[in-house]
Amino acid sequence: MERLRELRDEAVAAFESAVSAAALESARVRHLGRKSEINQVSRGLKDLAEDERRAVGRAVNELKNELGALLAAAGDRIARAGASSGPGLDLTLPGRRPWVGRKHPVTRTFERLEGIFRTLGFEVALGPHVEDEFHNFEALNMPADHPARDMHDTFYIEGGKLLRTHTSPVQIRVMQSRPPPIRIIAPGRAYRNETPDASHASEFYQLEGLYVDRDVRIGELKGVLTKFLHELYGEDVGIRFRPGFFPFTEPSVEVDVECRICEGKGCSVCKGTGWVELLGAGMVDPRVFQAVGYDPDEVTGYAFGLGVDRIHMMMSGVDDIRLYHENDLRFLRQV
């Protein structure tokens, strides 16, 4: 009788813990099947003395009835929990998924860059997309008829206004609005009147940086951009600073990183040079300080700018900038 109680407890535990029809069936075979211990007890009744046979027989029958009811209940429970379409639980069926969204790759790149520059002490500043000649060109030392404007095919609108051709006018607006020190980044969209192709878009994304203080050194510019590129690509990425030209910085530099595709060996992406141009930068031209009313003898500073969509292209291997503008969900899900 003691053993019957143990058998009961084992069977109850097995039925209650079964989570699938298959598991319940194997529990039934083990605890109530022909070869089960309970069945063996029943079959051994005939060998017992009459009194004992009657008492044990009743206990076994009660136990079988109880366990039968529990088995049925467990079966119902599993059926309820399982798929309406089939017996038991089909774990291969997908769960009921909520909708899930995703940021545009350009936004995610902006966030990554902003995050890095925030840790370096830069704050975000923004400016209008519709700009004027002064902020977009003149204050940046690009007077009318300057050949440097060749690189800035401009969209004009009524009243002599234009769509900003770069995020650099934000530099001017920030400097006009407050005294140094200034330490900002300016993310945003810019516009150039170019016929779009795989590598040019008439609307594109830039991130501008500006630091103005006393006695700022080129070494600090190198340091901050090196730190930025290490955060972005890892400490072992090769970085090259070389001469460049921007009307609003003097000296001007271009910053290349080692090609990620060929690891510097030379390939079609880097035109065999092993380097890919990533940033334009330089020390703020004294004429820019004059234009915003700063004293160029008192302050110095550096500025830098980079193409955000291009950075994403380089990191992801996307080879056509137009894909960023088409908003095909198959693209947005992948990149």
Added chain:
Amino acid sequence: MNVGLKWLRDYVDFDLNAGELARRLTESLTETEVVESPSAAVAGVVAARVVTVEPHPDAEKLTVCVVDWGDGSGPVVCGAPNVRPNMITALAPPGATIAGGRAIGEQTIRGRRSHGMLVSGAELGLAGDAAGILDLEPSTTPGTDVREVLGLDEEVIDLDVQPNRPDCLGIIGVAREVAVAVGSQLRLPPIELREEGGDVAGMAAIELENVTDCPRYIARVVTGLTVGPSPAWLRSRLASVGVRSISNIVDVTNFVMLEYGHPIHAFDYDTLADARIVVRRARAGETLVTLDGVERKLDPSHLLICDGRGPIALAGVMGGGETEVGEGTTNVLLECAWFDPVVVRRGATSLGLRTDASHRFERGVDPDAMPGVAARACALMAELGGGTVARGSLDEGPGRAPERTVTLRLGKLRSMLAPGPPRDGVVAKLEALGFDVAFEGDDGDTLAVRVPSFRSDVTLEADLIEEVARTHGYDAVPPEVPFHPLTASTDTEHAGRNDVRETMIRLGFYEILTSSFMARKAAVDFAGFGLEGEPIELANPVNKETPLLRTSIVPAVLDVVRRNVNVGERDVRVFEIGKAFGRTGDGHSERWMLAGALTGAAERPSWGGAARDVDFFDGKGVLEVLAEALDVDSPESACYDGPILEGRSSARLLIGGRSVGRFGMLASDVAEEWDLPEAVFVFELDLAELGIGNGASRGFAGLSRYPKVRRDLALVVDDGTPAGDVTTEIEGAGEALLAGVEVFDVYRGKQLPAEKKSLGLTLTYMSMERTLTDDEVDAAQKRIVRRLVDRFGASLRE
């Protein structure tokens, strides 16, 4: 700017191959690449003499020539119009390879055997002429490999010369930079001018209408020239940088321009009326046929070179056809001038005629180099064309390079380049670049640097610092670990927009970024959306279909929906956070908007049965959750009866009575016209009006330790009674224990009288102080019901 290495070695010695030199110049001057030559594949092509030329018996346009290629001769069939006996040309015999890797074999053309083919410059990968076969110098020995004859083996680099360095648009300027980079010496070309002709003063006259437009004009005359092909050395120099050889005289002008970076022009002296050169602005209505054969209509913005009759050239841009040097030219007037960069730039731009000359004049030429440039060109012409140079030059205009001395404080230099090169290193680099350096003051720390005439870009101390920095090498500047005290300031609206974006992503929307430009039709159709006011027009749209700045993002969002549905997407949930633009009075405004759309299934498709399509309340729910996540203060919906949206399922969003945006189901006729699915929910909100990022918080009211009690209510009201009015009434009933009210059911139908509906409401009660008793909750519920009966004539549904 392409530079052949052999040519470059005429002016500077260096022991580097093209790749190494390109890297050095990239590090010290500007991005430089090695040019892959289109002639790289050319092999086995040799110089050959055409012995006889007979017409092909069976083909009108072909000839059969006998050609001598040095160690043999044979027949070659040729189709070129310029083939003639005794000319030296190029033969690609069987086994040779021409540009593009094409292999040549023995062939039979119209029944006549041809030992390979005679080739044009284009077939060897040279710039330009594909019409005729190459016309090589008569002294070329047949059998010589054309790679040697034409200098095809020359390595070429391409410098991305920046607008501030016009001096490097000449090979001498590049050679100067190479000399500095490798520590060698610049060698200027010798000018051996023998002026053996008559006095130029008696041969021509120059008038400058305006010395601002043309500050200096030098003319020289060379007589007795024979125009003919250029010698091999000149052809190969030009060919190496992709310039087609035309004739000895024209080639000299191109050669000297490429050498010095100063464009010059040769006129046929005998075609100049009155032997007079007048530099003046064009008069309205004047025309000129330029060298390219196009008749140009001129106006007073254009600067002209005229003779005694009228216009003969567009100053600094292109010469005219009538005075062009041609085969019969014997006397030449050579122009070497300085034209105002802005005038040249405007003229070239307005005619859409950007040339090698205008490119250089726009960036500025060196006025002090002009006498040397003119002399060099005339010396070469006399040498190659067998002419005589007239004595003296005509030199009009006061234009000379300004004397400029810029102070360089070594202290400033060191503070910027820290530590910076030693003083001697600074001085050596500047002198090698052509600057004259003197010391100022007693401390030896201040330099007076005289700027050479070819470096008009250097005007400030910062420019000199750049010269030192780049030639010294940016690698030598140690990067400093940036340490800046952190700034706390953050643009709160920028942060607020990030919150909006995060919420929309969590609600299952994909972020899209669409164009700021909009079509006219969209502006008209969607006038009710986005910003009020007229759209802003672009003066020069890149795409004529989209000439406006968008007043609303919705049309672009719908384009994205359509694009995706067309490629087989069914469920599209997209949004954009971006700017919309509009006119306001005299000015304009640009505002951050949130726009989006959802279409397809209301729930993500699963195996439990097909989900229904999205409807108005799916969309409204998204906006409500957005408002909740952003802590927007009590948003309200009001009737919207504009176009585009379905009248019975559209609304305006109000906050504090101000309209913040519009949302609803797209009207079916619009959906059809725009080729969109039937059920599309669209929305657009003005993010500034929404009050995001204002930092407001609801504040913390504490947590109750006691359980909530729920009571359901089925209320029958007139069909026209808005559910919102009922819930507002309940919330405003002043019941202190009431914690909230939710609508869980709306029923109309058989079990109710017509014009009635039943609202199923759940009221929640809670106390901060105690567990509520049934009695007090029942009492509160009764008071509320009584109020609703009074206010709305409501009854409880049995």
